[in-house]
Amino acid sequence: MTWLERPPDSLFGIANLPYGVFSLAGGQPPRVGVRIGDWILDLAPALGDDVFGEPSLNAFMAQGRARWSEVRSRITELLTGPQHRRIVEAALFPLSQARLHLPFVPGDYVDFFGNEYHAANAGRLFRPGGEALTPNWKHLPIGYHGRSGTIVLSGTPVTRPRGQRKAPDQDAPTFGPSRRLDFEAEVGFVIGVGSADPVPVDDFAEHVFGVFLVNDWSSRDLQAWESRPLGPFLAKSFATSVSPWVVPLDALDHARVSPPPRDPEPLPYLADAEKWGLDLALQVRLNGRLVARPPFAATYWTAAQMLAHMTVNGATTRPGDLFASGTVSGPDRDQGGCLLELTWGGAEPLTLADGSVRSWLEDGDEVTISATAPAGGGTRLGFGEVTGQILPALS
């Protein structure tokens, strides 16, 4: 069976064509491929272009939007024109035989906090009795820099972090494994074309190559103790998992929606003429049980606004720089993108498929985030999953 006989309801059909980096046992070094159904098209031979023989997407991404469109058209032509069948089949490998790698070499990593439901819930839980949203929240997309060197591919096990934590009723902190380990379901964006100048909201698609899923693993006990006044540090820096397939922006045309109404209107440099909300339906599974359905369309700040904000101060960008949306949540309890919200700070544990309950992640737990998006004509496309299992802390 080849891609031609793939099931018609595939989330990885011709409307998707996400890019990744793969290698085969005993084969050549890692190189760029496109996923079609449960197959990978090896792009260097299929397109006769060495840029796809690189072990990351960075060089191709740096070629810019016109080239991205041209390559996507050419891949579509190859995969749909029966006359190209010989070329295609010679470069097609079953996904099951491939080892996947990080799709790009990460540059700087910025994590935003762009979802109002999450920000307000986190505010209520971290600052009881205080304001839910800080006064700046609706004026700018709040963000901070994360650690690039600990970005790992989906499937990489995550060792429970150790660190300092102090309960409100304790006088001094103690050291040990995090007791409040959490996931955060987020959507990531990778920059293909860097810029020495600020990137206006409307130039978003000239710079951002594509979209993927992120699990921003978070230690809530470390975070609560360390974050004042400079923000989260060890609570986040131990690992950030990303999905293996980068869905190009062009595949998401049918997913574009208006973001939530803005009140107040943001300053002119953040005004969004084009609608860059994205109707991605996320799902989070904990040990196989579906525990959350975060709706990305509910995110207040768009990725175009995030990029405009991130660069308006003169900060330059490079190919491979990435940013994430912040935890995706919605108005309903089962739309929370992290355990902090789903269990309301641990007070209302979840029951899993085996009858066990969870306030926070336990050793051995596996979290899997997936997403789909409208692809036109009533069909949907899929994102590659981002999954990870918790290993016990170092002793």
Place this chain on the structure above:
Amino acid sequence: MTWLERPPDSLFGIANLPYGVFSLAGGQPPRVGVRIGDWILDLAPALGDDVFGEPSLNAFMAQGRARWSEVRSRITELLTGPQHRRIVEAALFPLSQARLHLPFVPGDYVDFFGNEYHAANAGRLFRPGGEALTPNWKHLPIGYHGRSGTIVLSGTPVTRPRGQRKAPDQDAPTFGPSRRLDFEAEVGFVIGVGSADPVPVDDFAEHVFGVFLVNDWSSRDLQAWESRPLGPFLAKSFATSVSPWVVPLDALDHARVSPPPRDPEPLPYLADAEKWGLDLALQVRLNGRLVARPPFAATYWTAAQMLAHMTVNGATTRPGDLFASGTVSGPDRDQGGCLLELTWGGAEPLTLADGSVRSWLEDGDEVTISATAPAGGGTRLGFGEVTGQILPALS
């Protein structure tokens, strides 16, 4: 004149030997050199090792401490043994003919907040009426990730950032050039040998290759508005300047001192058996006038503690990862490492050499940070300066 006739009081004598990356007009690509007096020794030909032909220190740094010591000994031998004069002179270039480059390719960049005088002053100024130090401050070295992609070499002009700022008496933020632009005099540390495991305090010298100076340019008005709850972002990400010469740890043996007394005792993973305080005397010049003498020895948390803390949660490190101390300040007003402290939030402007006054940096202003350290026998060694001039904001 050659290095042999250098003035005997040189801050870059045989006890120093800092590493950098340089190129010559019309010559080979950038490569590694060592500074001796006002000369650069081109290491690839002098030592016959291609690792020094690389355009950064990263590959050499990754070779580890035993190799660093061996190379330092060999360079010392070359420069002091008259029988090597022919080899040396063939590889020696006047500093004035060289163009300097970033000495290493930056990986992740963490900025700490490890000086008690600075942290308490900043607390008083940013949180009037509140606690000077947050309750966590004496328990852990607070830090956050900065932007690697905007680390620039000393001498690179710095464009005034634009962004949102809101005065307490305003209802809403406005957008425009920062009005409270500041410098921060810091000391930086670059990791040579990365680690997949936590790095104990006592293993510091196995991993950190050397020391340099940092100006963590900061926009106080952007910072005050954006930082809650996730810390500084655009206020810092537009530029961070570093000095061109990395002073190896081995050159700083005579500068090692006990850090300030700890109260309370930190948790065991932060206990410092070896003394890694460093008696570096910093100087800050604003348009040529000496405006501050920050004493690095006053810094509460040592670099060894910072590295231990940064990795104790399982965060991995790579060659080229760097971290900075946070602003260096002392108990006296003229020991403040930033204008925020030197002018007490702008309330007590400084008078410069030309009679003009400064609460914050103006366009055209030039900030130069230098430092010296004891080098044994009553001599001192110098760090390369980190300097930068402010350009007007984009319009």
